[in-house]
Amino acid sequence: MTNASIITIGDELLIGQVIDTNSAWIAQQLNKAGIRVKRRVSVGDVFDEIWNALDEETLHSDIILITGGLGPTSDDITKPLLCKYFGGKMVINDEALRNVKYLFEQVFKRPVTESNFKQAEVPDNCTVIPNMRGTAPGMLFEKNGKIFISMPGVPYEMQGMVQNNVIKILLEKFNSSAIQHRTLITFGVGESTIADLLQHFEMELPEYIKLAYLPNYGMVRLRLSATGADKEAINEAINIQFETMKELVKEYLIAIDDESMEKIIGNLLLAKGKTVSTAESCTGGYIAHLLTALPGSSAWYDGSVVSYSYQAKEDLLNVKHSTLLQHGAVSEEVVREMAKGLLKKIHADYAIAVSGIMGPAGGLPDKPVGTVWVAVGNAHKIVAHKFHFRFDRKKNIELTAMNALNLLRKFILEND
């Protein structure tokens, strides 16, 4: 099987100023193409450390993909380094130069500066990979049967290059074996509970099928991976095992694809021709954001109200002042009134209302940080549920959103 290493370059990755999303994205694309990512390495903008990384990854993998360090600024040393590493000399590439001029004159509508022109220089022993989304060209080098491809660190530019060129080049070069993955998602119990249910199943799996547990925000994703030469045979084998696994965890099963909770909700609403709306206090628009981040969400989503303050709950959702005073904003009564008020204000079939204390401040003796009330329902029925989360603000917001969406999912399935 063909192995790949991904090297991401940049001091920002090593001081933690930037999260490396590039290598996860590249890994997904390689995986789909049947190329296994063996290692991912990040190094700083330091000549010797980049050089060493190239030497070392050559020992591990057939394909070495490199991102970062190609900008016009002087902390970007990857291009001259690669030129030296592969023994070339720098020349102006005509196609890359035309691209730089085109982008500045036609798209950015700014004058081209001296450092922009430098972007069109490449080592003379590389094959240029065009960048349709930016000024820095990609570069492909070959050495001892190994392929090295250097791409910009800007995610949007790198992604265009991988989709339009890199995968095609790699598939022509390497005859990759088949990988199949199937993932299902459980919600509401921990990894160890699921592991106990699947203990026997896992022991009986054939050697070429692997099971992985990926716990995250109340969900556990269970991924089966099968590898082999015959794509159809491993496809059939993995499907049989997947059905068995589904049956074993059916009590907690929420999806049989690697889907997000919001996508599950969107598919459910789309199938039923219904719409949802949210009234959010503590999640501050995060649930609305998750729903609207999905393309096509306007088919099943109309709008939301974020009512952070008492005043906004009264103004925008007609929550009664007396209810707020008597029970406090984080209470069953208030989330029920928020949901009811929302359904009156907006034309939606289902409502989600949430109110809670996300921290770090705002906790009360009887309502500590992490206390959340959620109501979901429709014009005929509203159900409410209290949660306690024990985490920091960010994670409490995310968990509240996931659990609120899951409550709606159950409501839709049970009240149809």
Added chain:
Amino acid sequence: MTNASIITIGDELLIGQVIDTNSAWIAQQLNKAGIRVKRRVSVGDVFDEIWNALDEETLHSDIILITGGLGPTSDDITKPLLCKYFGGKMVINDEALRNVKYLFEQVFKRPVTESNFKQAEVPDNCTVIPNMRGTAPGMLFEKNGKIFISMPGVPYEMQGMVQNNVIKILLEKFNSSAIQHRTLITFGVGESTIADLLQHFEMELPEYIKLAYLPNYGMVRLRLSATGADKEAINEAINIQFETMKELVKEYLIAIDDESMEKIIGNLLLAKGKTVSTAESCTGGYIAHLLTALPGSSAWYDGSVVSYSYQAKEDLLNVKHSTLLQHGAVSEEVVREMAKGLLKKIHADYAIAVSGIMGPAGGLPDKPVGTVWVAVGNAHKIVAHKFHFRFDRKKNIELTAMNALNLLRKFILEND
């Protein structure tokens, strides 16, 4: 200077199912403590590949921090591997066992299963690092003067361990030299324009001070890093250079700290004792989410309306049906009516209203994907601005939010 390597373990990192946020977070903490992260490596749940990574990183660094592969499920092989690597044997650790029992009985309120008890087993030649947030204990090994620390992959658990124990242990062990960083943020022009402004400045920097460019979403972060033995001396030197740099880029300067745009807005509002509210169409609650993700945002934020559909724009913001029909939802007229309607519905000093086409579908001949109208203002004055973004849905949403917040920032500074 003391060097560290971070090894993150898990197949999910190599097929791109999960983004590695752990190593960025750890890198931040080490950096603050004056320990340089030299390399970050991710490997799969494969015995030989983890073993090789330990061998290799020992050649690069004094400290090797490891996350992942400590769960109770059988794809988690890190613990037995470490036991063998350092030549120990597995024993039950009493403190870890008490912790497992405590968490299940008192916190999770679930019965302890067999796989949970396994969590309390550790190699007999490690020092246990307590996990106050989960069942898997941390483990510290020493070999040839190098320190190896293995931690769980669950971010919340790992973070507790690093904050409470790991940094302290490393600082006692290694006499780290000082690192100072200072970052400022520019908005509205690209990396190369800034680079041209700073070309001379950068050439004149002393050797122990480094400048890095971090472009992201219309912003460019400029980071100066100084390293040396004398903390006070490098502090003084970096501050002098920072003032010079500030002056050179002042036209585009928006912040003199490594702050997010939403934090800049929050600080501005807090200082003025004013509040903001948002009326969001295409951003679907994302701006509200950014603002409310900040602790303490209730001091300057009341609420928002997400009006995705025509109906919601009319119902929630009193946008006139005729305006929508005549000009379309993505128009100057509509965002102005959204902002005005919002300020009537909600008690806020400033309003942001956005409407646009985020893609992939929904583009029109005269309004292609990426067309966005933004209005910002107060009860006396509203200004509107049209943007064109050229990216995918996710990036268009993020860019719209950043530019809308920046428009408000300028409005507040100019209309006070």
